[in-house]
Amino acid sequence: MADNANNTKIWQEAVSATPDCPSIEVLEKVEAGSADANAQHVAGCAHCQTELAMLRSFEEALPLEGEGASVAWITAQLQRNQQKQAAPVRSVLAWRNLFRIPYMAAAAALIIAMTLGISLYNGSGKPGINTHIGNGEFRSGSVRLSGPIGNISGMPQQFQWEAFAGAVNYKVEVMEVDGHVDWSGTTAQTSITLAPEVATIAAKPGKPLQWKVTALDATDKSIGESSTERFQVAGK
Amino acid sequence: MAAQTTMAPSIGSLRAAPCPDRSLEKAVGAMSGHHPGEMALPPARGNAPSPEARGAGGVGIIPAMSWEELSDEALIARYRDEADKQTAEQYVNELFRRHHVKVARWCLSFAPDRESAADLAQEICAKAYQKLSYFKGESKFSTWLFSIARNHCLNSVRSRANAPVMDTDEEVMEALPDLVSDNPQKAVERKQLAGLARQLINDTLEDTEKQVFTLHYAEEVPLDVITRMLKLENASGAKAFLVSAKRKLDKAVKRWHAQQ
Numbered sequence: 109m110a111d112n113a114n115n116t117k118i119w120q121e122a123v124s125a126t127p128d129c130p131s132i133e134v135l136e137k138v139e140a141g142s143a144d145a146n147a148q149h150v151a152g153c154a155h156c157q158t159e160l161a162m163l164r165s166f167e168e169a170l171p172l173e174g175e176g177a178s179v180a181w182i183t184a185q186l187q188r189n190q191q192k193q194a195a196p197v198r199s200v201l202a203w204r205n206l207f208r209i210p211y212m213a214a215a216a217a218l219i220i221a222m223t224l225g226i227s228l229y230n231g232s233g234k235p236g237i238n239t240h241i242g243n244g245e246f247r248s249g250s251v252r253l254s255g256p257i258g259n260i261s262g263m264p265q266q267f268q269w270e271a272f273a274g275a276v277n278y279k280v281e282v283m284e285v286d287g288h289v290d291w292s293g294t295t296a297q298t299s300i301t302l303a304p305e306v307a308t309i310a311a312k313p314g315k316p317l318q319w320k321v322t323a324l325d326a327t328d329k330s331i332g333e334s335s336t337e338r339f340q341v342a343g344k
Numbered sequence: 345m346a347a348q349t350t351m352a353p354s355i356g357s358l359r360a361a362p363c364p365d366r367s368l369e370k371a372v373g374a375m376s377g378h379h380p381g382e383m384a385l386p387p388a389r390g391n392a393p394s395p396e397a398r399g400a401g402g403v404g405i406i407p408a409m410s411w412e413e414l415s416d417e418a419l420i421a422r423y424r425d426e427a428d429k430q431t432a433e434q435y436v437n438e439l440f441r442r443h444h445v446k447v448a449r450w451c452l453s454f455a456p457d458r459e460s461a462a463d464l465a466q467e468i469c470a471k472a473y474q475k476l477s478y479f480k481g482e483s484k485f486s487t488w489l490f491s492i493a494r495n496h497c498l499n500s501v502r503s504r505a506n507a508p509v510m511d512t513d514e515e516v517m518e519a520l521p522d523l524v525s526d527n528p529q530k531a532v533e534r535k536q537l538a539g540l541a542r543q544l545i546n547d548t549l550e551d552t553e554k555q556v557f558t559l560h561y562a563e564e565v566p567l568d569v570i571t572r573m574l575k576l577e578n579a580s581g582a583k584a585f586l587v588s589a590k591r592k593l594d595k596a597v598k599r600w601h602a603q604q
Contacts, residue, residue: 153546
């Protein structure tokens with residue numbers, strides 16, 4: 109068994125990078141014919157040739173048959189996310205610019221002062237924000253997680269949370285404590301089962317993980333998010 | 345994989361940019377000797393015109409130039425030099441827009457579905473944007489972006505714990521050719537054996553077999569991902585190349601043992 113493991117490691121080492129393997133920047137130049145000093149090594153190195161093959165694959169970007177629609181969908185998502193990120197910046201800048209005009213700033217201050225004055229005069233001491241909707245349920249901007257939370261006795265079978273008003277889908281993320289995402293899934297339900305390979309990680313006693321849920325509307329826009337909750341299988 | 349918050353700003357205002365007057369651009373290009381692709385953009389608000397914009401003889405005729413005609417590196421340079429944040433964002437927006445298809449297609453190779461691929465792509469673009477200050481121009485921008493995409497996707501695949509040992513296909517699970525046992529001297533260092541293995545791989549295998557073998561054993565990439573990444577169109581995809589590689593190496597190792 110030890111020999112077999114050793115044998116595998118030898119073959120792995122044979123195709124892994126060595127100190128002689130140049131960086132991807134140099135490989136790009138070798139491909140372009142302008143780094144002859146490294147050309148001989150690259151010609152005899154499976155690792156370097158594989159790196160170049162991957163680079164060519166990335167650069168060509170030709171979708172396989174049937175992938176075209178998915179590629180288009182993904183690029184549309186990327187474009188949409190760019191626009192979402194920029195919109196708050198532009199609106200903040202616009203408002204900031206407005207208040208650079210002195211009389212506008214003074215007028216705004218006066219309006220705010222008058223509003224506060226009127227509400228204090230009329231108010232009964234209770235906050236004027238109506239948080240009750242329809243049937244009286246209290247709603248906040250947060251998705252509420254049900255579990256797993258904290259120490260749990262065994263591998264989590266399902267992740268569950270409360271329904272969030274207006275949500276069409278929910279995105280679930282399971283992360284390391286440093287925020288690195290191990291797994292992400294989307295569902296229209298209020299529970300999800302972990303993929304087996306991640307459930308195995310989560311089942312390790314004493315290993316802390318955290319998770320959160322984002323509520324999405326029909327356009328995949330985030331409309332609410334949960335807090336990030338930590339959990340771990342209790343150690344033996 | 346989750347989508348992280350992207351830092352890349354909107355391209356909405358980019359699309360609203362006015363179209364350039366091409367006839368004027370050609371005339372100025374002929375006058376100054378500059379290639380149209382090297383013309384300066386109209387100066388941003390609050391910025392002085394760049395030297396190219398002033399043209400030969402200091403004439404201030406600046407043809408508006410389309411974003412598409414600037415190289416990636418030129419866009420990055422302008423992004424870094426631009427004082428106005430909104431204009432700067434337009435440059436970097438265009439830069440990333442150009443490579444969305446590459447990143448999307450690359451991520452689709454690694455992800456089980458388009459939603460996961462989109463998450464991966466989003467994370468890659470966000471990382472690249474955050475690290476843009478580290479791009480030194482030692483390679484093309486697309487090569488630099490590739491290195492980020494490569495590492496991110498390979499890490500995501502490894503974190504799914506889909507190592508070769510978990511393959512259930514018998515042909516794939518066949519042990520690698522044995523270099524260790526039957527080694528009469530036993531004192532041969534592992535490093536030397538790895539060097540021998542490297543030589544055998546290089547001498548025995550075809551290019552695609554080398555690539556599949558390397559990706560599967562060095563980078564722990566699942567065979568279905570390798571098939572999509574390398575766009576293998578044969579019936580069994582990467583599996584066929586891996587099985588073929590192992591058989592060839594097995595024969596090569598036996599020949600080597602026989603010569604010892």
